Amino acid sequence: MSENDHYISELHIDADSLPVTSPEMEHERRVSIFxxxxxxxxxxxxxxxxxYIVNM
Numbered sequence: 001m002s003e004n005d006h007y008i009s010e011l012h013i014d015a016d017s018l019p020v021t022s023p024e025m026e027h028e029r030r031v032s033i034f035x036x037x038x039x040x041x042x043x044x045x046x047x048x049x050x051x052y053i054v055n056m
Contacts, residue, residue, distance in 0.1 A: 006043040010049035
């Protein structure tokens, strides 16, 4: 276990909970998710180690 184990490796979003969007907004959402996963640190309180899979 190392300090760099605290990151999100997968992010799953429940598509049914999202509002209907335009193709442009969908593209922006995908870009945002990519950027989030590219360089992130995620450390839930009292967590011993990661990486993490996040379901939203």
